[in-house]
Amino acid sequence: MKDSVSPLKNGVVLAEIGSHSNGPWCAEYGAGAALVVLGTFIVDARDDVPYNRDFVFKPGRENYGDYLNEHVAAARDSGAAVGVSVASVNLDDTIDFFLAAEEAGADYISECLHSTMDMFVSRGLSSALLRRDNWPALREWISAILDATSLPFIAKIGVHDTPDTEQAVEVMAGVGVNIFHVNVGDAPSEHGSQVINRLRRPERVLIIGGGIRTSEQARKVIAAGADAVAVASAAMDDPNLCGRMQAALRRRS
Numbered sequence: 001m002k003d004s005v006s007p008l009k010n011g012v013v014l015a016e017i018g019s020h021s022n023g024p025w026c027a028e029y030g031a032g033a034a035l036v037v038l039g040t041f042i043v044d045a046r047d048d049v050p051y052n053r054d055f056v057f058k059p060g061r062e063n064y065g066d067y068l069n070e071h072v073a074a075a076r077d078s079g080a081a082v083g084v085s086v087a088s089v090n091l092d093d094t095i096d097f098f099l100a101a102e103e104a105g106a107d108y109i110s111e112c113l114h115s116t117m118d119m120f121v122s123r124g125l126s127s128a129l130l131r132r133d134n135w136p137a138l139r140e141w142i143s144a145i146l147d148a149t150s151l152p153f154i155a156k157i158g159v160h161d162t163p164d165t166e167q168a169v170e171v172m173a174g175v176g177v178n179i180f181h182v183n184v185g186d187a188p189s190e191h192g193s194q195v196i197n198r199l200r201r202p203e204r205v206l207i208i209g210g211g212i213r214t215s216e217q218a219r220k221v222i223a224a225g226a227d228a229v230a231v232a233s234a235a236m237d238d239p240n241l242c243g244r245m246q247a248a249l250r251r252r253s
C-alpha cells in the first residue's frame with residue numbers, strides 16, 4: 001500500500017476553499033506544496049444549494065466523473081499530492097464521489113466535517129456529526145466510507161464548530177481514521193499549541209491550520225507537534241506562499 005504519511009511530514013497543505021479550489025487554481029496557488037485539496041464539492045439532488053454552482057453536482061458519476069478527471073490532472077501541475085474534498089447529505093453519493101476521485105487519480109480523499117451550512121447541520125450532518133449525540137451516526141458514516149474506499153482518508157474538522165469536536169477525533173480514530181485536518185482558528189497561538197498537544201498521538205497525522213500566514217508561524221506550528229500545516233486565506237493572497245513555506249519547512253527537516 002502507498003505510504004500516505006511520509007509525504008505529509010513537515011508538509012504544507014493548500015486547504016480546500018469552496019468556490020476557489022479547482023484544478024487550475026490549485027496548480028497555481030499550491031505550487032510546491034505537499035498536498036493541495038480540491039473542493040469542497042457538494043453533491044446534492046436539489047436545485048437550491050446555497051453554494052457556487054461550479055462546485056455543486058447532481059448525484060451520479062455522469063455529472064462529476066469528467067470534471068474530476070480534468071481537475072485532478074490539472075492540480076498535478078502543482079507538483080503536490082492531490083486530495084478531493086466532498087460534502088453531501090447522502091452517504092452513497094459521498095462514497096461514489098470519493099470512488100470517482102480515486103478513479104481520476106487523486107491521492108487523498110477528504111470528508112468535510114467542517115460545514116456549518118444549514119442544509120447539513122439541520123440534518124445532523126457535516127460539523128453536526130461531531131456533536132456527542134450524533135456520534136453513532138458519525139461512526140456509521142465514517143466506517144462506511146473507509147470500508148468502500150481505498151485512498152488515505154482525511155477528516156476535515158474545525159475545533160470551534162461544536163463543543164464536542166476534540167472528543168469526536170477519538171471517536172473517529174476508534175473506527176480507523178488516522179489523518180485529521182484541523183482548523184484550530186489561531187494555530188500559531190498558545191491555544192493552537194494546546195489543541196495540538198491534546199490531539200497528537202504517535203500513530204496519528206495532524207494537519208493543523210487556522211491563521212497561518214508566514215513561514216515563521218508554520219515552523220512554530222510544526223514545532224508544537226503538527227505533522228503538517230494548512231493554509232487557505234493567506235494563500236489566496238499570494239500564489240507563491242505555499243512553495244515558499246514548504247521550502248522553509250523542508251530546509252529545517
Ligand SMILES: Cc1cc2nc3c(=O)[nH]c(=O)nc-3n(C[C@H](O)[C@H](O)[C@H](O)COP(=O)(O)O)c2cc1C
Nearest residue numbers: 015016017018040112114183209210211231232233
Ligand atoms: C473563502 C473560504 C472558503 C472555504 N471553504 C471551505 C470548504 O469548502 N470546506 C472546508 O472544509 N473548509 C473551507 N474553508 C476553511 C479552510 O479550508 C481553512 O480550514 C480555514 O480557512 C482556516 O485556514 P486559514 O486561516 O489559513 O484561512 C474555507 C475558508 C475560506 C476562507
